[in-house]
Amino acid sequence: MKTILKTNITVRDICEGFVYNELEGKGLFGLSGKLTIQPEYQRNYIYASDGGKREMAVIESILKGYPIGLIYFNKVSDKNLEVLDGQQRITSLGRFVTDKFAIKDENGMEQYFGGMAKDKKAKILETKLLIYECEGTESQIKEWFKTINIAGVPLVPQELLNAIYSGQFVTLGKEEFSNSQNANIQKWSAYIKGSANRQAFFERALDWVSKGNIDDYMSIHRHDKNINELKKYFNSVIDWISSVFTDVESEMCGLEWGRLYEQYHKKAYDPKKVSAEVHKLYGDSYIKNRKGIFEFILGGSVDTKLLEVRVFDEATKKSVYTIQTETAKTKGKSNCPLCAIGHDANKEKIWSLSEMDADHVAAWSKGGATAAKNCQMLCKTHNRAKGNR
Numbered sequence: 373m374k375t376i377l378k379t380n381i382t383v384r385d386i387c388e389g390f391v392y393n394e395l396e397g398k399g400l401f402g403l404s405g406k407l408t409i410q411p412e413y414q415r416n417y418i419y420a421s422d423g424g425k426r427e428m429a430v431i432e433s434i435l436k437g438y439p440i441g442l443i444y445f446n447k448v449s450d451k452n453l454e455v456l457d458g459q460q461r462i463t464s465l466g467r468f469v470t471d472k473f474a475i476k477d478e479n480g481m482e483q484y485f486g487g488m489a490k491d492k493k494a495k496i497l498e499t500k501l502l503i504y505e506c507e508g509t510e511s512q513i514k515e516w517f518k519t520i521n522i523a524g525v526p527l528v529p530q531e532l533l534n535a536i537y538s539g540q541f542v543t544l545g546k547e548e549f550s551n552s553q554n555a556n557i558q559k560w561s562a563y564i565k566g567s568a569n570r571q572a573f574f575e576r577a578l579d580w581v582s583k584g585n586i587d588d589y590m591s592i593h594r595h596d597k598n599i600n601e602l603k604k605y606f607n608s609v610i611d612w613i614s615s616v617f618t619d620v621e622s623e624m625c626g627l628e629w630g631r632l633y634e635q636y637h638k639k640a641y642d643p644k645k646v647s648a649e650v651h652k653l654y655g656d657s658y659i660k661n662r663k664g665i666f667e668f669i670l671g672g673s674v675d676t677k678l679l680e681v682r683v684f685d686e687a688t689k690k691s692v693y694t695i696q697t698e699t700a701k702t703k704g705k706s707n708c709p710l711c712a713i714g715h716d717a718n719k720e721k722i723w724s725l726s727e728m729d730a731d732h733v734a735a736w737s738k739g740g741a742t743a744a745k746n747c748q749m750l751c752k753t754h755n756r757a758k759g760n761r
C-alpha cells in the first residue's frame with residue numbers, strides 16, 4: 373500500500389461543497405465534490421449525539437491551534453477520494469462552517485460560524501490538516517482500516533463487520549436498520565437495547581436471522597442485491613413479541629428474543645391470559661427477576677427458577693427452627709417433620725440449623741407466601757426431594 377502525507381489541505385478546501393444529510397445523519401461530500409466523506413464502510417455521524425460535546429471540541433481545538441489528529445483518505449481514482457479515518461472530525465468541521473451547530477465563546481454565549489469575527493473565521497478556514505492519502509487494494513485498505521481504529525469513539529463490533537463486508541447488502545441493511553429517522557425505531561426500542569447509529573438494530577436483525585452467526589451470514593450474503601430474508605425474519609420476531617405480549621414493559625428490552633422466538637413461536641397463546649399473568653407476576657413482590665417473567669410465561673409458567681423467587685431470610689429461618697426443634701424435643705421426634713413420620717433411623721434425629729433448609733409449606737407457585745407462617749424447616753435431603761417434585 374502506498375501512502376503520501378499531505379500537509380497543505382485546509383479546512384476551507386475540505387469544506388468546499390460540503391453536504392450534510394440530516395435524514396441519514398451523514399456528512400456526504402467535500403473537497404469540491406472530490407471527497408466522499410461517508411463511504412459504505414464508514415459509520416454514521418455520532419459526534420453530535422452526546423449533546424454535541426465532541427463536535428464542539430473539534431472546533432475549539434482548531435481555534436486554540438491544537439492538532440486534531442491524522443486523517444486518512446483512500447485514493448479511489450485520480451478524481452476520487454474517500455475518507456478512511458477522520459469522517460467524524462471532517463463532518464464536525466463541515467457542519468460548523470455551514471452553521472449546523474454553535475460553539476460557546478469565552479462568556480458562554482452561543483456562537484455560530486456565520487456570526488464570528490473575521491479573524492476567527494479565517495483561523496478556522498486556513499487551518500491545515502495532516503492527511504495521509506493511501507492507495508491500495510480493497511483488502512489491504514480494509515485490513516488496515518480494521519487496525520487504525522484509533523482516536524475518538526472506538527468502533528463497535530458491528531461497525532467493524534460492516535467495514536469488512538461492505539457492499540450492497542450492508543448499504544441496504546443500514547438504510548433499514550441504522551437510520552435513526554426510521555419510524556419503526558420507537559417500536560423496536562421496546563425490545564432491543566442500543567441506538568440505530570451504533571448499529572444495535574442491524575446487529576440484532578443479523579443475530580436473529582443467523583442464529584448468532586453474524587459473521588458467516590454477512591459473508592454469504594455480502595453480494596446480495598436485497599435484504600428481504602433479513603427484513604422478513606426480523607419483522608416476524610417483532611410481530612410475534614408484540615402479539616403475544618400486548619403490554620410493553622421496560623424489562624422486555626434486551627431479552628434474547630431471537631432464541632425465545634425460535635423456541636416458542638409455534639405454540640399458541642391467548643394474549644388476554646398472557647397479559648393478565650404478566651400483571652399478576654409484576655404485582656408479586658417475591659419475584660426478584662422480572663426479566664424472567666416473559667420466558668416463564670412462554671414456557672407454560674412452570675420454571676420458577678427464571679423468576680428467582682425470594683427466599684426466607686435468616687431471622688425467619690432461625691425462629692422457625694427454634695420453635696420446631698423445641699416442639700420436636702418434647703415429643704421425642706425428629707425436628708424435620710418428614711423424618712418424624714418416617715420409619716428409618718432419622719425419625720428421632722435432631723438436625724442442626726445448618727443441616728436444614730427452609731421450605732414453603734404451600735408452594736410459592738400455588739400462592740404460598742414467603743412469610744414465617746408459611747415456612748417450615750426440612751432436613752436437606754427432604755427439602756431437595758420436595759423441590760424436585
Ligand SMILES: [Zn+2]
Nearest residue numbers: 708711751754
Ligand atoms: Zn428429613
